[in-house]
Amino acid sequence: MSEERSLNFIEEIIENDLNSGKYETLITRFPPEPNGYLHIGHAKAICLNFGLTQKYGGYTNLRFDDTNPVTEKTEYVDSQQHDIKWLGFQWKNELYTSDYFDTLYEYAVTLIKKDLAYVDHSTADEIAALKGTPTEPGSSSPYRNRSIEENLDLFSRMKSGGFEDGACILRAKIDMQSTNMLMRDPIIYRIKHAEHHRTGNKWCIYPMYDFAHGQSDSIENITHSICTLEYVAHRELYDWLIEKLEIFPSKQYEFARLNLSYTVMSKRKLLQLVNDGVVTGWDDPRMPTISGLRRRGYTPESIREFCERIGIAKRENIIELSLLEFCIREHLNKTANRVMAVLDPIKLIITNYPEGKDETLIGENNPEAEDKGGTREIPFSNELWIEREDFMEEPAKKWFRLAPGAMVRLKHAYIVKCEDFKKDEQGNITEIHCSYIPESKSGEDTSGINVKGTIHWVSSKHAKNAEIRIYDRLFTVESPDAEEGDFKDYLNPNSMEIIKQAYIEPYLENADKDSRYQFIRKGYYCVDKDSTPGNLIFNRTVGLKDAWAKTNK
Incomplete structure (x- = not known):
């Protein structure tokens, strides 16, 4: 966006911190868990974290929060790296929470030695029962007052594989009376006998997010740890752990996450759509994943513009999908x-164009581009394909396309007049017969005839076949998460339409898979990754106008 905008609240904090000398260098991080593909909500966080260090100097780390070996894969690491680079950003350091497993273990030992952590053999149900409620204080675990020596021994045995999964956990010893439920002796380590994608079977205990996150920030000297609003309640624990461990005081700040209409943003639910076969994969063009948006034809510029337009706020709200579509249309x-x-x-x-004659016409590629986008050659002959909807046997009022006796201009070509048409036995129109005005050639028109309608066409002799995939919103309701029942009950049965037999200009025969096109009067399209020279496939990115708003009022 070209116009000046006011600072958001995070930028105000950063400017104050830098101007006061609190920090010399701004250091942020983007810390995804490698348990799925990144989506448009992550794009907002990526643009924020990397955008801040682009604006104020400093750098951003990419740190994979890989503390749950059961759900994490190298595939997800690779896809997330690719998405960040595709969006136009580059991290300074590629890091993993697993890089710090030894340090985090020692931090846990430090808490035990300070009598600020203990090993608890209670079951999950017993822990929950003693936790209390938001209005009632919790009760202490019977294991809370174990000696430091006993806790050190038990924790060492946990590390060495002496216990089965779920047999015991390590809890921070804070305050079972706290009004913040997260401060009531939170779990900071659990046992998981599972192979880790990087450390293999070296570890069978893994830190919880709340224990690993702030300490990893501190190890990296992160100055501004930016999270979404659901972590507001976690900030007290974040600060408590840093204070008790006496390590670099990273600070956490929260902003409203992105909630997008007509979709879901939970990686768990997106994974369910993939596993249940509702979509073809994480990069299905109907998915809100960055890879899905890329496959659908969205550009990095349009996504960055979208994130800039929605801004950074402290209150949750739902952003209209139509704004994202506006940004890609505009680009x-x-x-x-x-x-x-x-x-x-x-x-x-x-009928009056010489049979067997071919003609090469010139089409302007993009009149909206600064350089007009150059021109291309378009073959023309006496037999064309046009859209069925561009002919009406009994025309309505203000009908400016083809009808018996009506005239229209063929885009980049000539004015034609409908003389006749043919039907099959079922009454379907099969052919339209027209005459053309030789003096009406586009760019050289001397006919003096003015027509109100212009339609597109493809020479049938030169046309190439293509499969067209038309995508729409994945859900029929604005907030599928907020509706009763299973979110999949609100899937849009018409979210994908496949047209097996369409005709395209020969110009598109060698279309680049990174290129996007406007199909005149139809919308914006891109080549799908499944496309081959013998089987061209195009995905519709977005229509020319927001038709959904009109049909769903």
Whole structure:
């Protein structure tokens, strides 16, 4: 966005911290858990963390929060790195929480030695029963007053594999009366006999997020640890652990996460859509994942613009999907070449155009581009494909397309007049017969004839076949998470339409998979990753207008 905007509250904090000399260098981090693919909500956090250090200097670390070996995969690490780079950002250090497992273990030992942590053999149900409620204080575990020596021995045995999963845990000893439920002796280590994607079987105990996160920030000297609002209640524990361990005092700040209409943002639910076969994978173009958006034809510029427009706030709200669609339309309008594709074809025959004659016309690629995008050659002949919807046997009022006796301009070509049409036995129109005005050629028109309608076309002799995949919103309701029942009850049955037999200009035969196009009058499209020279496949990124708003009022 070109206009000046006011500082958000995080920028105000950073400017004050830097101007006061509190920090010499701004250091942020983006800490995804490698248990799924990144989505548009992560894009907001990526743009924020990396954008701040681009603006104020300093650097951003990429740190994978890999403390749960059961759900984490190298596949997810690789995809997340690719997505961040694709968005246009580069981290200074690639780090993993698992890099710090030895240090974190020693931190836990330090807490035990300070009598600030203890090993608890209570079951999960027993712990929950003693936890209390937000209005009632908790009760102490019967294991809370174990001696330091006993806790050190038990924790060492936990580390060496002396206990089965769930047999015991390590808890911080804080305050079972605290009004903050998270401060009531939170679990900081649990046993998991599972192979880790980086450390293998070296460890069978793993730190909980709340124990690993703040300490990892501190190890890296993170100055501003930026989280979403659900971690507000965790800040007290974040600060308590840093204070008791007497380590670098990283500070946590929270902002409102991105909630996008007509989708879900939970990685658990997105994984469910993948595993249940509702979508074809994490990069299905209907998914809100960055890889899904990329496959659908979204650009890094459009996503960064979207994140800039929604801004950084302290209060949760739902952002309209139409704003994201507006951002990609705005970018592609300036960058995508205009081409012609016919998705629901009907034959148009120009009866007075010489049969067997071919003509090469010139089309402007993008009149909205600064350099106009150059031009391309378009073959023309006496038989064309046009859209079925561009002909009406009995035209309605203000109908400016083809009808018996009506005239229209063929884009980049000539004015034609409908003389006749043919039907099959079922009454379906199969052919439209037209005459053309030779003096009406685009750019050289001397006919003096003005027509109100212009339609697109493809020469049937030169056309290439293509499969077109038209995508729409994945859900039929604005907030599927907020509705009763299973969120999958609100899936849109029409979220994908496949057109097997469409016709495109030969110009698109060698279309680059990183290129986007405007199919004139139809929307913006890109080449799908499954496309091959013998089987061209295009995905619709977005329509030319926000049709959803009109049909769902």
